Structures are given as C-alpha cells and as structure tokens.
Amino acid sequence: MARTGQRAVVVGASMSGLLTARVLTEAFDRVTVVDRDELPGEVAARRGVPQGRHPHGLLARGREILEELFPGLTSELVEHGAAIGDMQGDARWYTDGHLLRQSPIGMQAVALSRPLLEERVRARVLALPEVELVAPAQLVDLVAADGRVSGVRVHRGGATAGGADEELLPADLVVDATGRGSHTPAWLGSHGFDRPAESRIEVDLRYTSWVVPRYDGDLDGDRACLVGATVARQRFGAALAIEGNRWIIGAGGYHGDTAPTDLAGFRAFATGLPAPEIAQLMADREPVGGPWSYHFVSSTRRHYERLTRFPRGLVVTGDAVSSFNPVYGQGITVAAAEALVLRDLLAVGSDDLARQFFRRAARLVDVAWDMAAGGDLRLPAVPGPRPARMRLVNAYVSRVQAAAAVDPEVGAAFLRVANLIDPPESLLRPRLGTKVLLAQRRTAQVGPSAADRPEPTVRVPRPRDLPRSESATATEHPRREA
Numbered sequence: 332m333a334r335t336g337q338r339a340v341v342v343g344a345s346m347s348g349l350l351t352a353r354v355l356t357e358a359f360d361r362v363t364v365v366d367r368d369e370l371p372g373e374v375a376a377r378r379g380v381p382q383g384r385h386p387h388g389l390l391a392r393g394r395e396i397l398e399e400l401f402p403g404l405t406s407e408l409v410e411h412g413a414a415i416g417d418m419q420g421d422a423r424w425y426t427d428g429h430l431l432r433q434s435p436i437g438m439q440a441v442a443l444s445r446p447l448l449e450e451r452v453r454a455r456v457l458a459l460p461e462v463e464l465v466a467p468a469q470l471v472d473l474v475a476a477d478g479r480v481s482g483v484r485v486h487r488g489g490a491t492a493g494g495a496d497e498e499l500l501p502a503d504l505v506v507d508a509t510g511r512g513s514h515t516p517a518w519l520g521s522h523g524f525d526r527p528a529e530s531r532i533e534v535d536l537r538y539t540s541w542v543v544p545r546y547d548g549d550l551d552g553d554r555a556c557l558v559g560a561t562v563a564r565q566r567f568g569a570a571l572a573i574e575g576n577r578w579i580i581g582a583g584g585y586h587g588d589t590a591p592t593d594l595a596g597f598r599a600f601a602t603g604l605p606a607p608e609i610a611q612l613m614a615d616r617e618p619v620g621g622p623w624s625y626h627f628v629s630s631t632r633r634h635y636e637r638l639t640r641f642p643r644g645l646v647v648t649g650d651a652v653s654s655f656n657p658v659y660g661q662g663i664t665v666a667a668a669e670a671l672v673l674r675d676l677l678a679v680g681s682d683d684l685a686r687q688f689f690r691r692a693a694r695l696v697d698v699a700w701d702m703a704a705g706g707d708l709r710l711p712a713v714p715g716p717r718p719a720r721m722r723l724v725n726a727y728v729s730r731v732q733a734a735a736a737v738d739p740e741v742g743a744a745f746l747r748v749a750n751l752i753d754p755p756e757s758l759l760r761p762r763l764g765t766k767v768l769l770a771q772r773r774t775a776q777v778g779p780s781a782a783d784r785p786e787p788t789v790r791v792p793r794p795r796d797l798p799r800s801e802s803a804t805a806t807e808h809p810r811r812e813a
C-alpha cells in the first residue's frame with residue numbers, strides 16, 4: 332500500500348483504537364496510540380473501559396476480521412484459555428423466548444473475557460514496529476488551522492489538563508476512538524462546524540455481572556447461553572465461558588427493572604429471565620468476582636455522514652460514532668468493520684477521507700442499528716416510534732425465531748444475520764420463507780415458547796439430544812444421565 336503520510340495519531344487504545352492503529356500501519360510510517368489509562372501488561376479490567384467487567388460476546392464477523400488483521404489470533408486466544416466452539420452447536424440462544432435448535436453450522440465462536448481479548452490484541456498491535464504508545468496521556472485538544480486538524484495536545488500522566496506535562500503530537504491524520512464520551516461533537520461546534528445530529532434509543536438498561544466457577548458438565552458442555560428479553564419478560568442475560576474455568580454472568584432489565592447487586596437479590600432476579608439456565612448457574616455456587624453494575628442509558632448514533640463540512644485530517648470511529656445496546660454484542664464487530672473501511676480507503680488514496688469513511692461506515696452502522704432498534708422497539712418498555720415497516724419486519728423476524736426453534740437451517744440463517752455475516756435481506760430468501768411457514772405449523776404443535784413456560788426445576792438437556800419435534804419443550808424434560 333502507498334504511504335499516505337508520516338504520522339497518524341489514534342486517541343483511544345480500546346478495541347476500536349487498536350484495530351484502527353493496526354490498519355494505519357499499512358499507510359503511515361508511524362502510528363501513535365494515546366490513552367488516558369495506564370495500560371495493564373496483563374489481563375485486567377481498567378478504568379477507561381468499565382464495560383470490560385461485563386460479558387462481551389464476539390460476533391462471528393468480528394472474529395473473522397480480527398483473524399484477518401492478526402492471523403492466528405483465534406488459536407492464541409484459545410491458548411490463553413478462551414473457549415472455542417460452534418456458534419449454534421455449542422451455544423444456547425434464546426430469542427423472543429425460543430431456544431434456537433442446536434446444531435453445528437461451522438461458524439466458529441470464541442468465548443472469553445473482554446480484558447483477555449483486548450490484552451491479546453493490544454500485544455499484537457504494540458509489537459508492530461510502526462506503533463508507539465503514549466499512555467497514560469489525556470487528550471486535551473485537537474490542533475487545527477484552516478479547516479485541517481494537524482495534531483493533538485495531550486497531557487501526559489492522565490486526567491488534568493494544562494501544566495508542564497502537556498505535549499503536542501503533530502499528525503497527518505488524527506483518529507478519535509475515545510468511545511461514547513468523545514468530545515469531537517463539542518469541538519466541532521466550537522470551531523465553526525456543525526455538530527453531528529444524534530439518534531437515540533432510550534433503552535435504560537441496568538445490569539449486574541458476576542464471575543462464578545465453571546464445572547465440567549455445566550450446561551452439558553455448552554460455552555454460552557444468551558437470553559434476549561421477550562415482551563412478556565423484559566429481562567435479558569448472558570452466561571459466557573471465560574478463561575480460568577469460569578463463567579461471566581450478567582443479567583438486567585429495561586427502564587427501571589434493575590438487576591440487584593446483592594447475591595440473593597440477583598438470584599431471585601435471574602429466575603425472572605425468559606430462560607432458566609442463568610438462574611441455575613447462579614443458584615448453586617459462590618461468585619469469585621463481582622458484582623459489577625452498569626447503567627446503559629441509550630443506544631446512540633452520531634450522524635457524521637450527514638455533515639457537509641468536516642475538518643480534513645480527522646476521522647471518528649467506533650463507539651464515538653455509534654454505541655449499540657450491548658445485548659446485541661455488535662460494538663467490537665462494527666468497530667472492526669470500520670477499520671477495514673479505513674484500510675480500503677487509505678489503500679486507494681482519497682482527498683476526502685473523512686466524508687467517504689463516514690458514508691461507508693454509516694452503511695455498516697445502518698445494518699446493526701436497524702437490527703438493534705427493531706429488537707428493542709418490540710418491547711413495550713422502550714419508547715420510540717414504531718413505523719409500519721419496522722412492525723412488519725419484527726413480525727417476520729419473530730416467525731423466523733420461532734421456526735429456528737425447530738429447524739436448525741433457519742437458526743443458522745438467523746445467526747448469520749445476527750452475527751453480521753449475512754445481510755438481513757438473506758432472511759427473505761424464498762427457500763427460507765417456505766421453511767419459516769412450514770415450521771410455524773410444527774411450533775404450533777410443540778407448545779408455547781420458553782418465556783411462557785413454567786420454570787423447570789431440573790437441568791436443561793441439549794435440544795439436539797431430543798427428538799426433533801420436542802426441541803421447543805426442552806425445559807420440560809428431565810436431566811439426561813451421563
């Protein structure tokens with residue numbers, strides 16, 4: 332790739348900043364990564380990424396991109412304790428109260444803690460000869476003249492601005508990867524540019540996470556259980572296998588339905604989820620980590636793509652552009668896909684990099700945003716307009732999810748979309764539509780969805796062990812003997 336410039340500065344060394352730095356090494360001689368945190372040399376949560384203490388699922392498309400950018404990363408993660416399995420065969424997905432019928436589909440999934448993922452990616456990025464780290468250092472201001480950003484001023488040593496430790500880092504390109512709290516909108520406003528318009532979906536999630544030991548035979552060997560909210564039970568949860576034979580378990584609710592931080596309260600809360608596994612995992616063991624709580628107010632999207640004027644020499648990416656309801660696990664994957672967009676644009680060279688980047692990134696964000704918005708606005712607790720098209724799509728998706736409980740091919744198609752591999756339109760293929768209709772008859776025969784079933788008192792067998800027509804009633808079957 333042709334060299335675009337001498338130096339790029341990336342502010343933010345979380346997933347988006349790291350992936351961006353990786354692609355910038357193909358176009359710049361020197362890539363300086365700035366973060367206000369002192370970055371740990373080991374696997375540890377840190378202040379600048381408080382969400383790191385909560386379950387982080389890595390979508391299949393995100394894993395693919397990470398593997399492309401860092402060949403061998405998946406194996407490396409597994410060597411460091413990540414659990415690997417099949418996205419459909421080794422995970423339990425409850426969507427709209429239906430347990431997707433489990434069956435291997437050849438889509439690899441890794442389950443691990445967020446700090447492990449970030450630490451391994453950081454190690455790879457910092458090993459690149461073009462990359463230097465400036466941390467801890469707080470971004471003080473962007474430096475600009477004549478409509479062009481030409482560097483950043485940072486305060487070495489962390490939080491407070493001003494003083495002797497302030498330093499200018501000149502750059503041909505500055506990338507803002509500082510996450511949701513990005514100051515670029517305010518900076519634009521105070522430098523004669525329009526601020527980007529914002530879209531929000533007020534989900535008002537409050538959730539709590541714990542780490543508990545993971546034993547052989549838990550969930551009959553499955554590596555993950557992901558439980559989406561239903562209209563009847565607007566609570567969600569996730570249990571992910573992580574390194575060190577542990578589960579990270581999180582659960583929460585929408586609009587005031589807060590998951591308690593005391594153990595007894597959390598256990599009781601978990602029994603109100605639309606599926607039983609999380610309550611079962613929490614019931615019989617003492618936590619070894621947590622509780623940690625998180626309040627996620629809204630999915631937020633900043634429409635940089637709509638701006639007609641934007642300073643040259645600056646790009647904004649990752650959560651600073653769009654941060655999604657974490658329940659859908661999209662953030663890292665969208666950030667990774669944005670890094671590829673930037674790489675492609677730099678490879679061909681562009682006089683109008685930011686504008687082209689925002690336009691192409693917006694198309695990625697559209698897909699993820701529409702899926703998350705559609706899912707959230709199904710729930711009565713979430714305020715917002717529900718246009719006819721959205722209601723129609725939601726009605727169809729609901730049928731797809733019901734069909735996925737009995738037909739693994741439908742489940743695979745659904746997961747390929749949810750994992751940002753295939754576009755949502757792929758669910759409209761005639762063959763799939765026919766299967767959805769046929770499955771509707773079968774689901775009608777096998778009874779109500781998980782959300783409406785009574786709480787089981789026994790361990791849940793894997794649905795693939797059951798005769799086909801019984802999969803949707805899996806929770807009513809007794810434990811399979813070893």
Ligand SMILES: Cc1cc2nc3c(=O)[nH]c(=O)nc-3n(C[C@H](O)[C@H](O)[C@H](O)COP(=O)(O)OP(=O)(O)OC[C@H]3O[C@@H](n4cnc5c(N)ncnc54)[C@H](O)[C@@H]3O)c2cc1C
Nearest residue numbers: 343345347367379382387388470510649650657660662663
């Ligand atoms: C509770 C929760 C759960 C989530 N779960 C998932 C999931 O399951 N799957 C998934 O893919 N995504 C998930 N996400 C989203 C995911 O964490 C982010 O999309 C991902 O980290 C990429 O974000 P980012 O790098 O753009 O910003 P962030 O991760 O927010 O990082 C911003 C970085 O910028 C640094 N920084 C900020 N301000 C300054 C400054 N002024 N000067 C210097 N440095 C600064 C911070 O220290 C930090 O390192 C979740 C998010 C939340 C909140």
